[in-house]
Amino acid sequence: MALSVQQQTVYWGVATAVFCGVLWVLGDVIMPFILGGAIAYCLDPVADRLEKMGLSRVLSVTLITLAAFLIFILLVLLVIPTLVTQATALIEAAPDAPARLREFLTTNFPALLDEESTIYKQLLAIGETIQAKGGELISGLLSSAAGLLNVLVLLVVVPVVAFYLLLDWDNMVARIDDLIPLDHADTLRHLASEIDGTLASFIRGQGTVCLVMGTFYAVGLMSVGLNFGLVVGAFAGLITFIPYVGALVGGVLAIGLAIFQFWGEWGWMAAVAAIFALGQFLEGNIITPRLVGNSVGLHPVWLIFALSVFGALFGFVGMLVAVPVAAMIGVLIRFGITKYKESLLYRGKSGT
Numbered sequence: 022m023a024l025s026v027q028q029q030t031v032y033w034g035v036a037t038a039v040f041c042g043v044l045w046v047l048g049d050v051i052m053p054f055i056l057g058g059a060i061a062y063c064l065d066p067v068a069d070r071l072e073k074m075g076l077s078r079v080l081s082v083t084l085i086t087l088a089a090f091l092i093f094i095l096l097v098l099l100v101i102p103t104l105v106t107q108a109t110a111l112i113e114a115a116p117d118a119p120a121r122l123r124e125f126l127t128t129n130f131p132a133l134l135d136e137e138s139t140i141y142k143q144l145l146a147i148g149e150t151i152q153a154k155g156g157e158l159i160s161g162l163l164s165s166a167a168g169l170l171n172v173l174v175l176l177v178v179v180p181v182v183a184f185y186l187l188l189d190w191d192n193m194v195a196r197i198d199d200l201i202p203l204d205h206a207d208t209l210r211h212l213a214s215e216i217d218g219t220l221a222s223f224i225r226g227q228g229t230v231c232l233v234m235g236t237f238y239a240v241g242l243m244s245v246g247l248n249f250g251l252v253v254g255a256f257a258g259l260i261t262f263i264p265y266v267g268a269l270v271g272g273v274l275a276i277g278l279a280i281f282q283f284w285g286e287w288g289w290m291a292a293v294a295a296i297f298a299l300g301q302f303l304e305g306n307i308i309t310p311r312l313v314g315n316s317v318g319l320h321p322v323w324l325i326f327a328l329s330v331f332g333a334l335f336g337f338v339g340m341l342v343a344v345p346v347a348a349m350i351g352v353l354i355r356f357g358i359t360k361y362k363e364s365l366l367y368r369g370k371s372g373t
Contacts, residue, residue, distance in 0.1 A: 044335045044342065053175055055341050057182025063225050064183075065190045082188045086180070212352055219348040226312045227262045233312075234258045234267065234304055241296035242275055245289055248282055250275070257297075261304065263321055268304070272297035323347060 043051070064085055071081035186193070201209050235258015242250030257271020275293050283289040327347035331339030361367050 041334075044338060052338050052341065053178040054182050055338065056175070056179045058186055059224070059341070060179070060183040061186035061190055062220070063228065064187055066221075066225070068187060068190070078188060078191075082184060085187070086184055089180075212356060215352045215356075216345075216349050219352060220345055223262075223344065223348065227309075229312050230304065230309055231258050231261045231267075233308055234261045234300060237300055237303070238271060238275075238296065241300070242293065245292045245296070247275060247279055247293060249278060253278065263325060265301075266321075268297050268301040320351075323351065 067085055068078065068081045071084065072078060076084070198210070235255050237254075238257045239251045239254030242254045247253070253271055253274050256274070257267045259267070260270060261267035272294070275297065276290070279290045279293040283293075324344070324347060327343040327350075328340055331343035331346065333339075335342075
């Protein structure tokens with residue numbers, strides 16, 4: 022005898038509560054496993070393609086792991102040291118930024134700043150706050166043994182978890198499929214297929230877009246000689262998955278740095294602005310349509326809302342699971358709307 026709707030609601034409600042409780046209690050403990058699972062999910066199509074070429078699953082996963090290891094070594098040798106150096110320099114320069122801004126405005130726009138003006142007092146207050154709290158926070162983060170230990174754990178555990186999950190991915194999917202309630206198997210498989218399509222389009226496609234745009238912005242800004250260009254470009258690329266936000270935030274940061282560095286050299290300032298204008302054009306008209314497609318199923322506002330809610334409730338781990346959960350909820354909502362429009366509640370007795 023099939024379970025009633027009320028009983029099924031109770032079971033799924035309990036499952037949801039358990040899921041949220043695990044995120045709340047375990048938190049950072051499960052973060053390496055979430056990251057490893059995300060990496061395995063992204064690389065599974067590559068392993069499947071290698072299998073179709075005649076390689077075994079073990080050999081396919083081994084080749085992928087070796088390729089990832091070589092890429093990581095190249096990043097460590099070529100990119101990461103520069104990125105860390107620029108990020109450290111930017112952090113160290115942050116406490117002096119309000120004073121430099123005040124000096125810049127006083128020199129170039131003396132009418133805007135007066136010791137009795139609101140702007141002057143606000144800049145002074147911001148500088149004092151950053152000097153009082155910023156240095157303490159940064160030194161705590163850099164000297165924290167726990168933070169260093171977490172980084173080491175991530176570097177060791179995440180690749181191991183990703184390797185074993187990728188090796189056994191198809192078997193795990195088959196076992197989960199075998200546990201689907203038989204009365205709802207077709208519906209659940211259809212929903213799972215839609216969720217997978219949404220995640221594949223967003224995570225795999227948009228992740229590639231972020232990598233491409235981050236490289237483009239970083240190389241472009243460094244080519245014009247902008248200080249901290251690599252950090253700004255990498256940050257702009259990292260948040261490109263939110264439409265327009267990456268180009269807007271990165272552009273504001275880059276142009277603000279360019280005003281300090283290139284004041285009076287209008288050509289270089291225009292070049293920095295042109296890099297982000299060209300990047301936005303390429304992203305919207307060429308890169309994103311080719312790599313992601315036009316139907317992702319995650320509205321930018323819904324994505325920002327999910328990231329904000331899960332980040333506030335569960336911290337960084339919540340932000341990691343926000344995208345798949347948002348995709349899942351979005352698919353369920355669209356499915357519910359479809360069923361609602363097929364029901365008598367919407368159509369009525371005379372509906373056709």
